[in-house]
Amino acid sequence: MNRTDVIALIAEEESMTKKKAEEIVRLIIDTMKVALIDGEKVQITGFGTFEVKDRAPRIGRNPKTNEEVKIDAFRKPVFRPSQTLKERINK
Structure with missing residues (x-):
């Protein structure tokens, strides 16, 4: 399963557009990256x-x-x- 698959699954499960699901996935990943870079x-x-x-x-x-x-x-x-x-x- 890759990022595109996750986005499609979230969009389908939550009845939202793929664009909105992609924004959510991107936000989660970016937040995790920043936390790890900061040593958290x-x-x-x-x-x-x-x-x-x-x-x-x-x-x-x-x-x-x-x-x-x-x-x-x-x-x-x-x-x-x-x-x-x-x-x-x-x-």
């Missing part, structure tokens, strides 16, 4: 938590040459599913 967690009960984790700098290896490569520190978005979602997926 986004928790959706029954679904899961989105957050940003800091990764420390480290030394990696180029698998072709076996040469050491410096990997800079970076921030990584992560998702942790809720227990409810895990249970429903594994039924």
Whole structure:
């Protein structure tokens, strides 16, 4: 399922235009992006938590040459599913 599918499903379920559903989806995603960029967690009960984790700098290896490569520190978005979602997926 992609963004277009979500928009179409919301429009159908809520009897609204696809344009209005697209605005709602865009607003939700943009709000979540801003929160994550600001370092906030986004928790959706029954679904899961989105957050940003800091990764420390480290030394990696180029698998072709076996040469050491410096990997800079970076921030990584992560998702942790809720227990409810895990249970429903594994039924």
